[in-house]
Amino acid sequence: MLDTLHERRRTFVAGRDLVHQGQSDQAAYILASGWACSYKLLQDGQRQIVDFQIPGDFLGLRSVLLHVSDHSIEPVSDIEVTEVLASDLLDAFARTPRLAAAVLWAASRDEAMVVEHLVNLGRRNSAERMTHFLLELGRRLSLVGLGSKAGYACPLTQYHLADALGLSAVHVNRVLRQLREAGMVTFREGFVTFDDYDRLAVFAQFDPTYMDQKGPLLA
Amino acid sequence: MLDTLHERRRTFVAGRDLVHQGQSDQAAYILASGWACSYKLLQDGQRQIVDFQIPGDFLGLRSVLLHVSDHSIEPVSDIEVTEVLASDLLDAFARTPRLAAAVLWAASRDEAMVVEHLVNLGRRNSAERMTHFLLELGRRLSLVGLGSKAGYACPLTQYHLADALGLSAVHVNRVLRQLREAGMVTFREGFVTFDDYDRLAVFAQFDPTYMDQKGPLLA
DNA sequence: CGGAGGGTTGATTCCCCTCAAAATCAGTGG
DNA sequence: CCACTGATTTTGAGGGGAATCAACCCTCCG
Helix, strand or coil: CHHHHCCCCCEECCCCCCECCCCEECCEEEEEECEEEEEECCCCCCCEEEEEECCCEEEEEEEEEEEECCCEEEEEEEECEECCCHHHHHHHHHHHHHHHHHHHHHHHHHHHHHHHHHHHHHCCCHHHHHEEEEEHHHHHHHHHECCCHHHHHHCCCCCHHHHHHHHCHHHHHHHHHHHHCCEEEEECCCCECCCCCCHHHHHCCHHHHHCCCCCCCCC | CCHCCCEEEEEEECCEEEEECCCEECCCEEEEEEEEEEEEECCCCCCEEEEECCCCCCCCHHHHHEEECCEEEECCCCCEECCCCCCCHHHHHHHHHHHHHHHHHHHHHHHHHHHHHHHHHHCCCCCHHEEEEEEEEHHHHCCCCECCCCEEEEECCHHHHHHHCCEEEEEHHHHHHHHHHHHCCEEECEEEEEEEEECCHHHCCCCCHHCCCHHHHCC
């Protein structure tokens, strides 16, 4: 069923937005390779990154369901996606209720992720926040074979981290140094290396149950 | 269709959790009267309130869809709810695809709300954050006839505000005083009064488009 | 070879936290 | 009717974490 949806394959270059805040009648995409991020801009130019998307993730699902996009999406690296037209998706829901249930499950999982980010911003200090973020990303990448408890390749800049964690880029740099010198985690030259995974997990109170869902409910 | 789901009516007293983090196979509820809040606890005892629910809102939808609850729900005041059993909801999805689409839309709207809270925590200072929060609540209450641009009744304590906004209760108190003395908004004795709505909206960069959705897409 | 993007470091400032103590208020039982 | 208790709000003093401002470095690339 899903295969019939995989329509057009497209590529986008790093830095040029796929979706703009306020845009309507948008298509959704499934990310085939590369990384992207979804973010919101404030009027004064500040931005908050809501989440990063890695291969296998949906892009812009909420934009389709709400008819209008409340956020922008930027490719972090060059990316390949397969486009899913809104109309096709809706038709598929009507013909295959279980697909709707599956998408509902996926949307809930996304929301659980955003909720955990909210906790991260609201109640953890900068070092815990950074650690939790890097661990979460590692776990997600592991699930699709792109990482392990040793580490992973990571195309993000320190500016990306700052905008995701609600910190300044300068402070991100200091926190990374602190974590590196403490022998906990190293972020350098496009790679994240976990120097002491277990200590990191305790330090950040990292409890991954919110991302390890059993899969869609059996309707 | 929805009416057949409205099963048991139940009441809960303020302060005693309806749903516990980690609980599985939970029912969902529709809030008939009173206020509730969903929150997550950290191991060190801090808590982050994710959202408040007001009459008409769904409670615990995500818990049902994910089989297990990643958050707790506490009644802020005494509340009345109607219980919706998970099994009934799933049956209804199978029989009425449009209902699934509608619930998917509702879930997306909830997520948009959480995303805005994320921006609030990440990129606004305490006064802007407070203002934005009070405006959002006012708008939501207005939609169900419980508020206006003049203000609304609000059962929250300053501790609730602190846990929702990622601040300390002491600082919440100072911010409220500051806003009151600036002639912008008054939070007192269970009432929020907007003293200068337009100035507040500009100050907090409050753009309510993320909550004014047109309704479920027509499948 | 100049420029842009990204990373690093220091000095200073300030927002918000923590600790501490009162004041106010609602409920409760004697 | 009042003493007592606990929850909530208020205010002050002091400290610290992160922001801001300002350089400087490096690498890559047209």
